[in-house]
Amino acid sequence: MEIFYSLLPELIRIVIAAICGAVIVFGNALVMGYAERKLAGHIMFRPGPMEVGPHGIYQLVIDGLKLMGKQLVIPKNADTPLFMLAPLIAFAPVFVPLLVIPFSDKIQGFDLDVGLLLILAFASINVLAILIGGWSSNNKYSLFGAIRSVAQNVAYEIPMLISLLAIIFMTNTFSLKEIAAAQSPVWFVVIQPLAFLIYIVAMVAETNRAPFDLPEAESELTAGFHTEYSGMSFSLFVLGEYANMFIVCSVATVFFLGGDSGIPLPYFEYTGIIWFLLKVYLLMFFLIWIRWTYPRTRFDQLMNFCWKYLIPFSLVNLLITVVMVKLL
Amino acid sequence: MKSYFSTLFTGAWSLILGLKVTIKALFSPIVTCQYPREKMEVTPNYRGHIDLVKFADTGAHKCISCGSCMRDCPSDCIVVEGEKREGVKGKVLTIFTLDFTKCSLCGACVEVCPTKALDYCNDYELAGFTREEFYFDLLKRVEERE
Numbered sequence: 001m002e003i004f005y006s007l008l009p010e011l012i013r014i015v016i017a018a019i020c021g022a023v024i025v026f027g028n029a030l031v032m033g034y035a036e037r038k039l040a041g042h043i044m045f046r047p048g049p050m051e052v053g054p055h056g057i058y059q060l061v062i063d064g065l066k067l068m069g070k071q072l073v074i075p076k077n078a079d080t081p082l083f084m085l086a087p088l089i090a091f092a093p094v095f096v097p098l099l100v101i102p103f104s105d106k107i108q109g110f111d112l113d114v115g116l117l118l119i120l121a122f123a124s125i126n127v128l129a130i131l132i133g134g135w136s137s138n139n140k141y142s143l144f145g146a147i148r149s150v151a152q153n154v155a156y157e158i159p160m161l162i163s164l165l166a167i168i169f170m171t172n173t174f175s176l177k178e179i180a181a182a183q184s185p186v187w188f189v190v191i192q193p194l195a196f197l198i199y200i201v202a203m204v205a206e207t208n209r210a211p212f213d214l215p216e217a218e219s220e221l222t223a224g225f226h227t228e229y230s231g232m233s234f235s236l237f238v239l240g241e242y243a244n245m246f247i248v249c250s251v252a253t254v255f256f257l258g259g260d261s262g263i264p265l266p267y268f269e270y271t272g273i274i275w276f277l278l279k280v281y282l283l284m285f286f287l288i289w290i291r292w293t294y295p296r297t298r299f300d301q302l303m304n305f306c307w308k309y310l311i312p313f314s315l316v317n318l319l320i321t322v323v324m325v326k327l328l
Numbered sequence: 329m330k331s332y333f334s335t336l337f338t339g340a341w342s343l344i345l346g347l348k349v350t351i352k353a354l355f356s357p358i359v360t361c362q363y364p365r366e367k368m369e370v371t372p373n374y375r376g377h378i379d380l381v382k383f384a385d386t387g388a389h390k391c392i393s394c395g396s397c398m399r400d401c402p403s404d405c406i407v408v409e410g411e412k413r414e415g416v417k418g419k420v421l422t423i424f425t426l427d428f429t430k431c432s433l434c435g436a437c438v439e440v441c442p443t444k445a446l447d448y449c450n451d452y453e454l455a456g457f458t459r460e461e462f463y464f465d466l467l468k469r470v471e472e473r474e
Contacts, residue, residue, distance in 0.1 A: 042354050045356060047358050294343070
């Protein structure tokens, strides 16, 4: 019982952090879904959703209700347990990285020493979910989407890790809070522009978004790995995708854009979250922007770009960083 | 080795140009017509279904119930009937109906009309739930028209 009372503050902290994580995941999906459709519309000279509420702001709520009401269709020869498991595997791990992201000085679930490793480990579970979903659907389009996704994610994780490793060498820590605090005079995007560029490209590929959305290429694979998914199991994939976007953008903010640093506001330990979210959503806007600008890459182009450009450049960048850290 | 770097730079430059195009498009005014709330002007040349013309000088149609349109119609969708009345020269039109479910909009009736009493109307919002909604009484339409 005494152990329980001594652990109680931590337990309450875990519950609050988990609830906040859920709010972030669902709220972010609503905001991003709406923003994506609205921006896509305006880029194509049309207004986007306009019917539900003023300027269609309730469109995503209605869509969510519709998806909840839809029947879950399981294909006849599908591997049913795996088929039902895949959306959960895609969705559930996104809560864990949110716990270690330092939204501001005092708004953070836990300041783990291995925060970055935790994020990268849980972010890569998404690949497994896509592979299981594509395999268990018993559909050739799904399987092709899954195969592409695995090849792409495995390839692009390398430059992503190496570009982040350059920052790790400079700060000597995996803790996200300390990395954010280490860039108080200058943001690392100024010192490490190449690593930032590589990270941005790898981030787009990791979240399976256009122009690297080969796992769900509509024109060739119907919908890729989620061809057979309907209703809520489909929307869990979408929620997971948007949450992953939020996580990779948060990591970019922490590593390159100074975390919550910005013009000081009153109660800055808490209000720093405004600057943090502003930076995250600017990056998200950039992701939407490039999605509606670039056509999809071919698979060999995708792989060539990673193995011939991103990985050599990130290795050279890492080497230079290591030498500079040693010399200075 | 030279092409390795030149590909990189030309490619990156083209990507930036692409972003410029879409950001300009993002802040340009929309060009689509928001249909139920906004309606576009229909050109006077639009060929909808036929209608009797209301002439400004007499305030009435000029149909003489000759029945040329009825005989000329390849789809048999026009019915014209007229009757002789005391003190009125010629026939008076009593029935003029168009069965729009069969009409193929060929315009033979408009071509053949000796008094140019028929013309195409500009109605384009033609949707209904029953067949009967498309049996148009053109005589009633011309009388109700402003």
